Amino acid sequence: MSKEITSSTNESQPLLGGRMAGEERRLQILRIAVSLFSQRGFRGATTKEIAQAAGISEAMVFRHFATKEELYAAILDHKACAEGLGDPCELVADAVRRKDDRAVFETLAYTALQQHEQDPEFMRLLLHAALEEHQLTQMFWDTFVLRIYEFLGNYIRERQRDGAFREVDPSIVVRGFIGMIMHHSLSNNLWDPSRRLLNISNERAAHDFTEILLKGITTHATSQAKASKRAVAQTRISAKKKKQTK
Amino acid sequence: MSKEITSSTNESQPLLGGRMAGEERRLQILRIAVSLFSQRGFRGATTKEIAQAAGISEAMVFRHFATKEELYAAILDHKACAEGLGDPCELVADAVRRKDDRAVFETLAYTALQQHEQDPEFMRLLLHAALEEHQLTQMFWDTFVLRIYEFLGNYIRERQRDGAFREVDPSIVVRGFIGMIMHHSLSNNLWDPSRRLLNISNERAAHDFTEILLKGITTHATSQAKASKRAVAQTRISAKKKKQTK
DNA sequence: AAAGATGGTAAGTAAGCACTTACTTTCAAA
DNA sequence: TTTGAAAGTAAGTGCTTACTTACCATCTTT
Numbered sequence: 001m002s003k004e005i006t007s008s009t010n011e012s013q014p015l016l017g018g019r020m021a022g023e024e025r026r027l028q029i030l031r032i033a034v035s036l037f038s039q040r041g042f043r044g045a046t047t048k049e050i051a052q053a054a055g056i057s058e059a060m061v062f063r064h065f066a067t068k069e070e071l072y073a074a075i076l077d078h079k080a081c082a083e084g085l086g087d088p089c090e091l092v093a094d095a096v097r098r099k100d101d102r103a104v105f106e107t108l109a110y111t112a113l114q115q116h117e118q119d120p121e122f123m124r125l126l127l128h129a130a131l132e133e134h135q136l137t138q139m140f141w142d143t144f145v146l147r148i149y150e151f152l153g154n155y156i157r158e159r160q161r162d163g164a165f166r167e168v169d170p171s172i173v174v175r176g177f178i179g180m181i182m183h184h185s186l187s188n189n190l191w192d193p194s195r196r197l198l199n200i201s202n203e204r205a206a207h208d209f210t211e212i213l214l215k216g217i218t219t220h221a222t223s224q225a226k227a228s229k230r231a232v233a234q235t236r237i238s239a240k241k242k243k244q245t246k
Numbered sequence: 247m248s249k250e251i252t253s254s255t256n257e258s259q260p261l262l263g264g265r266m267a268g269e270e271r272r273l274q275i276l277r278i279a280v281s282l283f284s285q286r287g288f289r290g291a292t293t294k295e296i297a298q299a300a301g302i303s304e305a306m307v308f309r310h311f312a313t314k315e316e317l318y319a320a321i322l323d324h325k326a327c328a329e330g331l332g333d334p335c336e337l338v339a340d341a342v343r344r345k346d347d348r349a350v351f352e353t354l355a356y357t358a359l360q361q362h363e364q365d366p367e368f369m370r371l372l373l374h375a376a377l378e379e380h381q382l383t384q385m386f387w388d389t390f391v392l393r394i395y396e397f398l399g400n401y402i403r404e405r406q407r408d409g410a411f412r413e414v415d416p417s418i419v420v421r422g423f424i425g426m427i428m429h430h431s432l433s434n435n436l437w438d439p440s441r442r443l444l445n446i447s448n449e450r451a452a453h454d455f456t457e458i459l460l461k462g463i464t465t466h467a468t469s470q471a472k473a474s475k476r477a478v479a480q481t482r483i484s485a486k487k488k489k490q491t492k
Numbered sequence: 493a494a495a496g497a498t499g500g501t502a503a504g505t506a507a508g509c510a511c512t513t514a515c516t517t518t519c520a521a522a
Numbered sequence: 523t524t525t526g527a528a529a530g531t532a533a534g535t536g537c538t539t540a541c542t543t544a545c546c547a548t549c550t551t552t
Binding site: 040041043044124127128130131132137141145146149168169171172173175176178179180181182183184186187190191192197198200204205208209211212213214215216217220 | 376387391392422433446450
């Protein structure tokens with residue numbers, strides 16, 4: 001039981017001998033817990049495992065987080081708030097202004113796919129939370145997914161007014177598009193990690209999904225005349241409105 | 247001790263007299279276990295809970311299933327094999343013969359959506375299994391998803407030869423289509439059960455997703471001449487082949 | 493160098509877990 | 523009516539779990 005001063009045998013950070021500053025240790029525990037919770041879920045990951053992986057005793061875990069629940073909540077907050085997930089609306093704001101449909105959808109798709117690929121833990125964590133009916137699920141849905149629906153929905157509505165897109169419920173279009181992306185990431189990370197069914201780059205996936213969606217909702221050549229007439233009329237109206245309001 | 251108190255107060259099912267035939271009890275346990283495993287996952291559901299829900303002692307559960315693992319496996323077999331999931335290839339075989347693209351895709355989508363709606367436990371069970379990296383996941387993917395990819399992929403390839411569909415990797419098309427459907431079911435059953443973001447009938451969803459996909463992959467009016475030429479040429483070739491082979 | 497705060501641990505505890513043992517009740521066939 | 527197999531249970535067993543207690547070690551401050 002010589003404790004083998006552990007720093008030699010322990011995997012996580014062999015560089016540092018035992019002692020750590022409080023905040024540093026806290027973050028280390030958090031990182032390790034994220035990894036274990038995402039692998040085994042809340043019930044599946046034990047505090048003992050977490051402590052061992054961090055190279056400390058269980059008691060230290062409970063000094064930083066009073067209960068396992070609190071640790072879980074801290075993780076979800078940490079992941080949901082701090083981590084990436086930069087506002088997608090800003091990301092494509094320029095493309096929206098230029099009305100570059102292809103850029104809008106393809107950029108969103110590519111960014112999401114990259115995000116999922118380089119941080120697969122987050123998706124697993126979210127899935128576990130959803131299955132356990134944890135409140136984070138609703139929080140995530142409300143603050144993130146909802147905003148994308150509004151943002152993309154508004155863009156689609158605008159392009160419909162332009163006559164560029166046919167008349168479909170924008171929410172259905174968004175659901176379909178997000179579905180293609182999410183399911184592709186889920187397939188890659190969860191169902192078919194060896195990618196036997198489909199093995200393509202994120203660029204390719206983003207491009208082809210966008211192509212299918214855009215061709216699926218743009219107005220046809222046959223009805224193009226009608227569409228452009230409407231577009232012109234619409235442009236005049238918006239111009240008038242602008243002058244009136246300002 | 248105070249054990250008698252619990253036994254007198256604890257009467258889970260006063261309606262049915264205790265005793266059951268072996269097979270009957272086995273199926274009852276299975277049904278209850280399905281429900282509990284799908285709600286709480288493998289680790290989350292306890293044998294005690296299952297026994298209580300069935301109105302029997304824990305020992306009876308272990309008389310029918312030697313271990314918890316065995317019960318889990320029995321459930322997955324029961325659900326994956328016995329339950330529904332009728333061959334989708336047969337379902338749309340007629341539409342495929344008539345080359346009725348709309349019917350092929352819309353029927354598949356609608357059937358899947360209905361299936362997911364009336365048996366949400368199965369999807370939860372599958373998700374839990376996937377997160378726990380249970381072998382069923384691969385089994386399900388190989389025997390069910392793979393076949394759909396092959397089937398739909400072949401159909402798309404055929405229609406591409408006809409000149410009816412543009413040249414896209416059929417696997418990507420299938421992934422996109424399945425993605426729209428799966429994500430919609432997942433949204434309805436897991437993420438947004440109150441359907442605040444989107445609340446549409448399965449008919450509507452199947453129709454609109456199909457519409458987007460088909461418009462997204464059919465050849466355009468501008469290139470229709472070229473396409474139909476190719477289609478005619480292709481038809482002649484197949485006709486010749488048929489005569490030659492037979 | 494004394495002191496006090498902070499990082500860290502060994503050794504618990506009570507509850508809960510999957511699973512077992514030893515026993516009783518029911519019921520249909522011989 | 524006997525009997526024996528099947529349905530059923532109470533009361534464990536040993537292990538694991540989240541969480542605690544009481545104590546040690548190592549810095550920093552004055």
